[in-house]
Amino acid sequence: MADQLSLLLDSAERFPLPNGLRFSYGTSGFRSDGSVLGSTVHRAGIVAALRSLKTGSTVGLVITASHNPVCDNGVKIADPDGSMMDQSWEPFANALANAPDPNSLAQLVLQFAKDEEIPLGSGQSAEVLLARDTRPTGETLLEAAKQGISSIIGTVAIDMGILTTPELHWMVRCWNNGTKATESDYFAQLSNSFRSLMELAPHDNLNFDTVEKKLIVDGANGVGGSKLEEIKKNITSLEIDVRNSGKEGEGLLNEGCGADFVQKEKFAPCGFSLSDLGIRCASLDGDADRLVFFRLIPNSNNKIELVDGDKILSLFAIFIQEQLSLLEELPARLGVVQTAYANGAATDYIKNLGLEVIFAPTGVKYLHEKALEYDIGLYFEANGHGTILFSKEFLSQLDSVNRELSSKFPGSKKQRAASRLVVVTQLINQAVGDALSGLLLVEAILHNKGWSFQKWCNLYQDLPSRQLKVKVADRTAIVTADAETRVVKPAALQELIDIETAKYTHGRCFVRPSGTEDVVRIYAEAATQDSADSLANSVAQHVNHILGSDIKT
Numbered sequence: 001m002a003d004q005l006s007l008l009l010d011s012a013e014r015f016p017l018p019n020g021l022r023f024s025y026g027t028s029g030f031r032s033d034g035s036v037l038g039s040t041v042h043r044a045g046i047v048a049a050l051r052s053l054k055t056g057s058t059v060g061l062v063i064t065a066s067h068n069p070v071c072d073n074g075v076k077i078a079d080p081d082g083s084m085m086d087q088s089w090e091p092f093a094n095a096l097a098n099a100p101d102p103n104s105l106a107q108l109v110l111q112f113a114k115d116e117e118i119p120l121g122s123g124q125s126a127e128v129l130l131a132r133d134t135r136p137t138g139e140t141l142l143e144a145a146k147q148g149i150s151s152i153i154g155t156v157a158i159d160m161g162i163l164t165t166p167e168l169h170w171m172v173r174c175w176n177n178g179t180k181a182t183e184s185d186y187f188a189q190l191s192n193s194f195r196s197l198m199e200l201a202p203h204d205n206l207n208f209d210t211v212e213k214k215l216i217v218d219g220a221n222g223v224g225g226s227k228l229e230e231i232k233k234n235i236t237s238l239e240i241d242v243r244n245s246g247k248e249g250e251g252l253l254n255e256g257c258g259a260d261f262v263q264k265e266k267f268a269p270c271g272f273s274l275s276d277l278g279i280r281c282a283s284l285d286g287d288a289d290r291l292v293f294f295r296l297i298p299n300s301n302n303k304i305e306l307v308d309g310d311k312i313l314s315l316f317a318i319f320i321q322e323q324l325s326l327l328e329e330l331p332a333r334l335g336v337v338q339t340a341y342a343n344g345a346a347t348d349y350i351k352n353l354g355l356e357v358i359f360a361p362t363g364v365k366y367l368h369e370k371a372l373e374y375d376i377g378l379y380f381e382a383n384g385h386g387t388i389l390f391s392k393e394f395l396s397q398l399d400s401v402n403r404e405l406s407s408k409f410p411g412s413k414k415q416r417a418a419s420r421l422v423v424v425t426q427l428i429n430q431a432v433g434d435a436l437s438g439l440l441l442v443e444a445i446l447h448n449k450g451w452s453f454q455k456w457c458n459l460y461q462d463l464p465s466r467q468l469k470v471k472v473a474d475r476t477a478i479v480t481a482d483a484e485t486r487v488v489k490p491a492a493l494q495e496l497i498d499i500e501t502a503k504y505t506h507g508r509c510f511v512r513p514s515g516t517e518d519v520v521r522i523y524a525e526a527a528t529q530d531s532a533d534s535l536a537n538s539v540a541q542h543v544n545h546i547l548g549s550d551i552k553t
């Protein structure tokens, strides 16, 4: 233990906590300006090493700030099954990130190891897979993570290189399952399962004219574009044109492009023009875990028709439900998880399909957790982050139904439905929402259904909505309940929200503190855009009065 202590102290000495800053493991890990994150990432390395020791499995650590500006960076930890680190460890991660000096850091580690019965210093080995996105501060921060990891005796850091966030999560999951886990395995799994699903399209409802072969993808000048270039080498049935791929001269990461920009601004990203009219387009975020689709609207100054996470979710739900309806021998409890940001029209649409819809607070870790409660759990945030989870029991039943049908009724409708489901389980990234795997699944489903982009858009009409953000002195003064749909503190605020909302047809409004930015977010929905804008504005004024702030859009 003495060796362990001196190793920790020496290592922590090299990464002092910057003066006056506090770090918090928010909705999606620690995030801040990349230049001040050395100590945080070093300490996240320690947390990851301990997590690996505790679980006796490999864990992951990824350095990224997703859709945030290029100067930002961040770090998050993946658990052995590829999901986000168990939330019960977040308070420790927070305490460690803010430990004022090496001594208190070491004491926190020793105490936590004792409380959690982590075999620290026992000779047990541990492993952390590392990855980073393309941000300029990534390389230095990766070194900080490595030093944090190696300050826990017996832990090995394995650098997997520059990856999308979902690739790293996928690798951790495969590594622990003992299945192939390299990047070329990931590419092969995606392209092979995509090809298989395309080939399983019913022969009788195909109309190749309506499903355009061409897709233009905005890579947000992040890490996803170059990965898609690799995947597309093995795909012939779809013509993919990658823009904003992060190559020299193409523009800055997430600036005027990317899924966050497209979804919030409802404008075409840079690099797109009127010559792209009529073509189906998609947009990834900087670390390729979010996905939205869009199409330019003629004569509209680059405005777009948006297909957001809610509509991707609806498409996936319809497709899975359709296959299941052909397979009465395969009963499955299907559940859909959304957040309060889901458009009311989307929720109504999914409920009308006869599906169970439940709500979770913002942040995929919360949605993922709820989706695990079903045989098939589908979850999406409106901003395009989501996936489909299949329970172990369902997967094994599906496998045996598929085998039986393949031997008894090969080529039958039922057998093809079972095969489609099998392929979906291989194409979708079950570790975490993955823009690349989601994109290929969307494309294969549109092809299977013979659906044009228009048909998909027309599933339902979104209710007009408006999002605002307000900077306040202390956003933690707002406490919410019921999956963030109600403010419980300050109570007067909820009363005012209720009074404002009641003034509008189809009015809905909620307020919550962001988990990634120092702001309070306001969301409003109503029958017309003017009403949604006015509802959001009046609630923002109330937030302003009660908490003291400036309104930002």
Ligand SMILES: CC(=O)N[C@H]1[C@@H](OP(=O)(O)O)O[C@H](CO)[C@@H](O)[C@@H]1O
Pocket: 027, 028, 066, 341, 362, 363, 364, 381, 383, 385, 513, 514, 515, 516, 517, 521
């Ligand atoms: C309204 C919104 O889009 N919120 C985003 C944003 O979280 P906030 O807690 O709202 O800042 O970033 C999260 C991480 O990417 C994402 O999960 C979430 O959906």
Ligand SMILES: [Mg+2]
Pocket: 066, 067, 285, 286, 287, 288, 289, 290
């Ligand atoms: Mg992201």
